[in-house]
Each structure stands twice: as structure tokens, then as C-alpha cells.
């Protein structure tokens with residue numbers, strides 16, 4: 001067996017039901033709870049991997065029971081891809097200072113150019129499975145060397161044990177079983193392997209899932225908020241796996257009462273399927289469906305504009321439309337009350353621009369009326 005790589009040996013030994021190390025897992029649920037909260041709230045934050053890994057543990061424990069303790073790095077990487085696809089490509093949240101882009105983001109950017117960015121997760125998964133596979137392999141091999149040991153070591157540290165001592169009790173998971181020494185004799189985690197989760201941790205996370213989820217999301221937002229000033233609905237964007245717009249077609253009747261022309265090309269709209277309701281500022285930026293941000297568009301304009309920002313000349317046009325309703329007690333008037341002031345809309349527009357939301361050049365011939 002000695003010719004096998006540690007990760008293979010680990011898998012082999014598991015198959016043969018051998019105990020590789022005499023690992024004991026912490027079983028006191030209160031201690032585990034405190035360790036989880038402590039590690040998420042304190043400790044080093046040079047990027048958001050820690051939060052992503054904590055979110056993974058919560059998601060995993062929700063979906064599995066305590067028997068499923070062996071987790072491959074590849075499975076963690078799949079979830080990382082989902083989390084960061086949404087943050088980077090759909091919501092364009094900044095993950096850190098300009099010169100410290102985390103590797104996971106670099107991996108996604110290298111594989112996908114900007115025109116793929118607004119896609120929903122299920123759509124991108126159908127369309128680009130081979131690109132995603134490469135991303136996941138890359139994440140598996142390159143993103144976990146630091147965060148996997150760190151989370152466990154920090155947790156062990158919470159119990160007052162000296163960091164270097166090989167403590168026997170593992171808190172979150174056992175990654176030591178798959179450590180190997182590379183040529184420089186440095187201890188490394190074999191990124192082709194995985195971790196063996198503490199079964200008591202799975203139980204504790206299952207029981208306290210909702211509360212701990214809030215802790216993780218709160219800390220993640222705390223990290224991101226300084227870098228994402230003026231981004232609406234940050235909480236929803238980090239907490240939910242994917243935001244889906246409310247059915248905007250239910251507003252069609254109201255909007256048809258205001259105009260019978262396409263907001264962008266000004267052509268007369270034929271009632272029916274070819275009339276679209278468009279989020280003026282992309283839904284991925286605002287994260288809500290509000291009438292102040294909805295306009296009617298013909299199919300052609302709507303499809304071309306898609307998730308991008310319209311040309312700036314249309315900002316004024318929408319402002320004028322909304323201004324007429326500001327003090328009315330109708331649906332649009334009520335919706336406008338969700339904005340603080342008349343400038344908020346303009347600020348949103350330039351803010352979205354600075355966050356790299358794509359812009360559409362506008363309809364070919366007609367200028368806004």
C-alpha cells in the first residue's frame with residue numbers, strides 16, 4: 001500500500017474500514033457551537049473563503065445526515081463555484097481591495113468572459129459544463145490549501161490548545177489524515193482528497209442551522225459592505241442561493257395605462273406577447289421588482305438590452321415619467337415612496353456603472369422621444 005498517494009491510501013483505508021489515525025472527534029454540542037461562532041466571527045479574514053466554507057458546512061449538514069462524513073474537495077469546490085458565480089458574475093460584488101482579487105474569482109474570470117456574466121446558475125450549467133468542470137478542478141487544486149487547515153486549526157485553538165501540538169480531538173473535521181509532505185518537506189493538504197467531517201458537528205449544525213446561517217451571512221456582509229457601498233439588497237444577495245425576480249408581467253396592465261409605446265425605440269407596441277416589461281436598472285443590481293424601475297419595451301429592445309444598463313439619455317426620460325407620479329396615490333406613486341429621494345435613482349445608475357454592469361448602446365435609429 002505504501003506506493004499509494006496519501007489521498008488514495010485514505011480512500012483505500014476507508015474502504016477497508018481501517019482507522020488511519022486514532023482520531024477522536026469533539027462531541028460536546030455546546031463546545032462545537034461556540035467554536036463555530038468563534039471561528040466565523042474572529043480570526044483572520046484575508047478573503048471570504050472562510051465564510052464560504054462555513055456556509056458549505058451549513059448547507060451540507062442540512063442536506064446530509066451524520067453518516068455521510070467523507071467529503072471530497074471537489075464537492076466543496078462545486079459549492080464554491082455556485083456561491084462565487086452569483087457574487088462575481090450576477091451581482092458583481094467586490095470581494096476585496098482591487099489588488100487582492102481572490103483566486104477563485106480569477107479562476108472564474110479566466111474561464112468566462114464578461115458576456116456570459118449575467119447568466120443564471122442553471123443556465124450557465126446547461127450551456128458551459130466543460131468550462132465549469134475546469135473551474136471546479138482549478139478551485140479544488142488551488143483554493144483550499146490555506147482555508148481547510150485554518151478553519152480546523154482555529155477551532156482547535158479556541159479550546160486553548162497550542163496550535164502546533166497534534167491534538168487528538170478534531171473539532172470540525174479531520175484533514176490531517178490526508179496531509180502529505182511535499183519535496184520541500186512542507187506540510188500540505190492533498191487537494192485531490194477531502195475531509196472527514198465530525199459527525200457530531202453535522203448534528204449540531206443541523207439543529208442550529210437557521211441561527212448559525214444568520215451568523216455566517218452577517219459576518220460575510222460585514223466583510224463585503226465596505227467594498228460594496230450603495231449596492232442594494234446585499235443581505236438577500238449573500239443569504240440566498242439565487243434571487244429570482246417577482247413576476248413583473250403582472251404590472252403590464254398598469255404600465256399599458258401610462259403609454260402604448262416602447263420606452264426605448266418609441267415604436268407603437270402591439271398588445272400581447274411582444275410587449276415586454278423591462279427592469280430599467282438590471283434586476284441583478286437592484287434585486288427587487290419595483291414599478292419605479294419598470295418600463296414597457298418591445299421584444300427587440302428588451303432582448304437586446306437584457307440584463308444591461310440602458311444609455312444614460314434614458315435616465316432623464318424615466319425620471320420625467322416617475323416625477324409625474326411622485327405625489328399620486330397610485331401604484332407607481334407608492335413604489336416611488338420606497339426611494340429616499342429623487343436623486344437616489346441617478347445614484348443607482350452611476351453606481352451600477354462603476355460595478356461593471358454592462359451597458360447597452362440603445363436602439364439603432366430612434367432617439368428617446
Ligand SMILES: [Zn+2]
Nearest residue numbers: 262265298301
Ligand atoms: Zn423597442
